[in-house]
Amino acid sequence: MAQQDPEERIELTSETRDLLEENDLRPLWEVEKTMGNVYDDLQPDIWKWADIKETIDNVEEDMPIEELPPGFQRRVAVPINTGMENAISNTIYLGVQTVSPGETAPSHRHGANALRFTIDGHEDMKTVVAGEEFPMENNDLITTPQWEWHDHVNDSDETAMWLDVLDLPLVLDSLNSSNVFENHELERQPVTKTQGYWDSQFGQARPADESKDDGIPGPFEGIRDPTPPHRFSWEETVRTLRQRADNNTPDPYDGYSMAYVNPTNGQPPLFPTMSFRAQLLQEATETHFHNATEVYFVIEGEGATHVGDETLEWSQWDIFVVPPNELHSHEPDGEEAILLGMTDRPVFEAFNFYAESAPSE
Amino acid sequence: MAQQDPEERIELTSETRDLLEENDLRPLWEVEKTMGNVYDDLQPDIWKWADIKETIDNVEEDMPIEELPPGFQRRVAVPINTGMENAISNTIYLGVQTVSPGETAPSHRHGANALRFTIDGHEDMKTVVAGEEFPMENNDLITTPQWEWHDHVNDSDETAMWLDVLDLPLVLDSLNSSNVFENHELERQPVTKTQGYWDSQFGQARPADESKDDGIPGPFEGIRDPTPPHRFSWEETVRTLRQRADNNTPDPYDGYSMAYVNPTNGQPPLFPTMSFRAQLLQEATETHFHNATEVYFVIEGEGATHVGDETLEWSQWDIFVVPPNELHSHEPDGEEAILLGMTDRPVFEAFNFYAESAPSE
Amino acid sequence: MAQQDPEERIELTSETRDLLEENDLRPLWEVEKTMGNVYDDLQPDIWKWADIKETIDNVEEDMPIEELPPGFQRRVAVPINTGMENAISNTIYLGVQTVSPGETAPSHRHGANALRFTIDGHEDMKTVVAGEEFPMENNDLITTPQWEWHDHVNDSDETAMWLDVLDLPLVLDSLNSSNVFENHELERQPVTKTQGYWDSQFGQARPADESKDDGIPGPFEGIRDPTPPHRFSWEETVRTLRQRADNNTPDPYDGYSMAYVNPTNGQPPLFPTMSFRAQLLQEATETHFHNATEVYFVIEGEGATHVGDETLEWSQWDIFVVPPNELHSHEPDGEEAILLGMTDRPVFEAFNFYAESAPSE
Amino acid sequence: MAQQDPEERIELTSETRDLLEENDLRPLWEVEKTMGNVYDDLQPDIWKWADIKETIDNVEEDMPIEELPPGFQRRVAVPINTGMENAISNTIYLGVQTVSPGETAPSHRHGANALRFTIDGHEDMKTVVAGEEFPMENNDLITTPQWEWHDHVNDSDETAMWLDVLDLPLVLDSLNSSNVFENHELERQPVTKTQGYWDSQFGQARPADESKDDGIPGPFEGIRDPTPPHRFSWEETVRTLRQRADNNTPDPYDGYSMAYVNPTNGQPPLFPTMSFRAQLLQEATETHFHNATEVYFVIEGEGATHVGDETLEWSQWDIFVVPPNELHSHEPDGEEAILLGMTDRPVFEAFNFYAESAPSE
Numbered sequence A, B, C, D: 001m002a003q004q005d006p007e008e009r010i011e012l013t014s015e016t017r018d019l020l021e022e023n024d025l026r027p028l029w030e031v032e033k034t035m036g037n038v039y040d041d042l043q044p045d046i047w048k049w050a051d052i053k054e055t056i057d058n059v060e061e062d063m064p065i066e067e068l069p070p071g072f073q074r075r076v077a078v079p080i081n082t083g084m085e086n087a088i089s090n091t092i093y094l095g096v097q098t099v100s101p102g103e104t105a106p107s108h109r110h111g112a113n114a115l116r117f118t119i120d121g122h123e124d125m126k127t128v129v130a131g132e133e134f135p136m137e138n139n140d141l142i143t144t145p146q147w148e149w150h151d152h153v154n155d156s157d158e159t160a161m162w163l164d165v166l167d168l169p170l171v172l173d174s175l176n177s178s179n180v181f182e183n184h185e186l187e188r189q190p191v192t193k194t195q196g197y198w199d200s201q202f203g204q205a206r207p208a209d210e211s212k213d214d215g216i217p218g219p220f221e222g223i224r225d226p227t228p229p230h231r232f233s234w235e236e237t238v239r240t241l242r243q244r245a246d247n248n249t250p251d252p253y254d255g256y257s258m259a260y261v262n263p264t265n266g267q268p269p270l271f272p273t274m275s276f277r278a279q280l281l282q283e284a285t286e287t288h289f290h291n292a293t294e295v296y297f298v299i300e301g302e303g304a305t306h307v308g309d310e311t312l313e314w315s316q317w318d319i320f321v322v323p324p325n326e327l328h329s330h331e332p333d334g335e336e337a338i339l340l341g342m343t344d345r346p347v348f349e350a351f352n353f354y355a356e357s358a359p360s361e
């Protein structure tokens, strides 16, 4: 319907018009033309790390966390896509956050799902989730699932940096504005679990004790397995990538591609709304398109991604976005590159709405 | 986050501002204030049948279907909620459609899910779906699932009327503008199945033949069981309601309430995006609230629904909406009433985001 | 392992032998030769209706139900397969039961799943399950699931006959002798539901009331959707078969074949241990084999089933069995025939153990 | 039914008897008395490690693997339960296998599921499964799933010992004698995967490549997620146990108890037929009973298990069995003990037949 060119207004008598208006009614043919307030001209775009870094350094100088008003005490630079006013995409929000030595990003929780992907970490830089301290070392991915308390504590002597990735635009724009948010009464939540606890209980063995509680926390209900707090150490993730490359052929569109799983069920997606892949590219991929949006972070290496007629040239720690329904392919420079691929594909799959295709010859 | 009052703009140096702007970046605390272009002040509202009918009669006089431009050949009056510009809610679209004797609403298909609930039908008024003619008798509910061809053929000598219910606002506003639409090359698709075929194959027995194809039609993929074409005859639906009332106690919030199932798996929701209930009210219900939106159509009887401080007084064939997060309860007048309850709750459940509660004392 | 020809006893020193014996130990190679006390030479076999009927009439004369000892008050003729001592197969038990006018087969319940397929019924011949009277008309199939009270009450003036089908051999031989059995304190359980209740609540709509209880009754737990009490009326079953034949091509091995579904999830198998199909044969089927056992009852028509080198010639109401791993095909005489096909295939599928193949050329 | 005391044979006329016999029919009341050829008097029993070891050492002296006939080239001591002739239980088979330095237990595959739990291992003692070498170090658990080639290669200079655990009695006695077995043409299958491959691809990330093949191998079909080849290193297993003990309260019946998961879905059971738990006991457990059978291997520590009126006193590497429906509890001596718990509970759960209870007061 929306694909059709707008038609001229169809003539109605004024008596009919009045009745429509008076009764808060409109004919379908007019309604269809005005539907669609999502940003439907999402553009391919790239944010270079040097630019992000320069900006963030300035922000850091201007604004110590403790001077920010309560509830906004996070220092985050947010890539805003051309033509949008709030995020990099209609579904996935991504920001670059820094925490200086000695600082704490205070404890809170919210309905939106979130994760941190560590850009520049340290074993004494910790995200505390659900009572456990998770160290943030380089390239570690740490979940802070829906409605779990989380705070970020930098006990190291270096500034730490990471990606925040949330499904905020989906939650705030689409789901009847349903996010809920709460600050913890303490800046740092109490640490009640030994380190390694959450990972161990959803690893290669599971509590056989029936009294275990692994339900969805908070006021929420749904049909998906909830995601537990979890640290995907880069050491283990990169090992799975290398094993893939050593024993298999690459996926034509994504290279050697491993999807982060929800540890509860051993399957992607990591969250009901977003899926994440570590992708090892050794050669150029084939071209395809899909109605899901992809956001990428460059973990290692250099290369280019072709999107429609544009070419996004990337190197380490750059961020770029591939809009829905655009033809795209990746081309690593030199030996190889590793990307973190992020996609809202699970949103489409939740409604049997995902579509993907290679270009017709 | 959105719940918090907007804060004054936090002071940054102009150098930092310039860098943010130049690099398409913004700090999180500003982004959060501008997020949320969904209509978040959805109001309780009611459309009286007499008003709808008078309007639609005038539309019918003005505008024969065949004079409408191709692709818009449907005569539909669409309730528009206060403060919105396109629909009764952010997720569920509802329209009242009429087809005059001898007319055909031409065959097409689209990505959005749809159903028809017959207000004034006839055994010779037929919706044709996936090669089978489904008669539309009073209060029958007929699915025209995602990407199935469908047309409406009035071979009776009376004007027929029904509700169209689709997940268009969700699809068009939220899912990256992903609806797709196609007109059939014929006004009426060929009838290739005997009448009763689709219902029979997803009833109390299923094809044991492994060559059966019950996949999601069209270009789409996902994780939910697809909904087959199906006619829920009112005769059978009302019998389940009566059996419920004769053998059970009512649900405190919804009365005797039977959810239409997806025949493929015998479970609600009928579609991955919308659920439908036939609700028999014999006494006033208790008050609760939830983040899902509810749209109601009055099948029989009279009464009132209390929403927040407002009271919506309804009688047969009225349409009303209960916005998310508003306290509400139903109160039938006289002996009993039957409502068709429509909800976007499955959208929330797909992401573990549904929340429901009774008011705290 | 068992497939290998037995080997001579391998020589061990007597000292070793003594130690094995003394410690209740045996070497693997000896153990393997003695494993397998299941009846592994199940033969193709047929029971002609005339023979069954003559026998049963004599039993009926000899033995009024009320003279049978408590707990055995059922008049049932049980086909015993050659080489077995207790049933027609290693998994599925089948008996032919009669109840005379005025008689009641007293109420009880057990862990094994059961169903009745009516051979000669009447609207006043009723199976009472879980508080509801289900009329037994010709060819109706009525479930009496695990641990539900059930009794059979003949209020008509004709003797009624039906098939009892249970998973008794599986339960008693395999599952650590786990069946449990209980007699009701009354001969007839109280009727607490209106007629049609159970079918209506698991039909095309489901209780939306969250207080509903559809759990597995009794002391049992498991991972499958429990089967509700249900009457599959022949009228509806045969309509699905006719629709199948009018709109599709037949399955090469089973003809037009509709599987009875578990109404809870709309999918076969009807029970976790046994699946049932109504099969309409219009022409000879192709030959295949599988490790599941098939038991057949001839609902209508005449024909033959070829099993290995044997041919079983059948006509109405005959019962026959196709052993596991035997090549077989069906060949209806004249126009068409309808079979009730019963299989233990779900037992194999529960352990990823089902195997099926056409003969290699 | 089987629970009732046998009744005297009910008198039938000889004419009826003859007819029953002639037509291969029997009355239900006689059939019920003869059903049940499973070993229904399974006894609690224990095999002391010293006895097993002495026996096995003698076997090893007598019988080098290469002198065993093809197809039986494994040196295994099999605990036989009192009153049975082939195994420790009706469902789970367990044997103690040794391989001397330089020996290979030749490659084969079968329909039954199997695992090895290493008693005395070495990094150069390897089980090769599906093309990958899995080192067998102390207390490692290695799966050799249904129909995967596997061989055991001792390249170390010490004799290796482990537990073989299979679902052979279930497969051979119950499932229509359905096991299938095949020897590899080579003594050692070719190693085609790098070490660590299988574990890495079913760990915290999964191949996102849709061309991946993780189907059930071989000729089999079913409804369960197949189990991949996997090594559960003891290092990781014991860490999950310690985390459990440090952060939770114990299960009343099983102590701190972690179930090995099927890596494909992150959930127990490890196989569709058998589940395995690592259980850390720090104090006496409460008494309960269930219809599943439990087999135990003592990994560490000393203690006793009370079964009915008997007490089984155990220390390291002993094997004992708790029969179905017997009251039992565990009581560690001294500080703590660790047991490997093995149960056929999944067989019961596959049919909604599991029952468990604490004794009524």
Ligand SMILES: [Fe+2]
Residues within 6 Å of the ligand: A253, A288, A290, A294, A328
């Ligand atoms: Fe892509």
Ligand SMILES: [Fe+2]
Residues within 6 Å of the ligand: B253, B288, B290, B294, B328
């Ligand atoms: Fe409500």
Ligand SMILES: [Fe+2]
Residues within 6 Å of the ligand: C253, C288, C290, C294, C328
């Ligand atoms: Fe067959």
Ligand SMILES: [Fe+2]
Residues within 6 Å of the ligand: D253, D288, D290, D294, D328
């Ligand atoms: Fe136990």
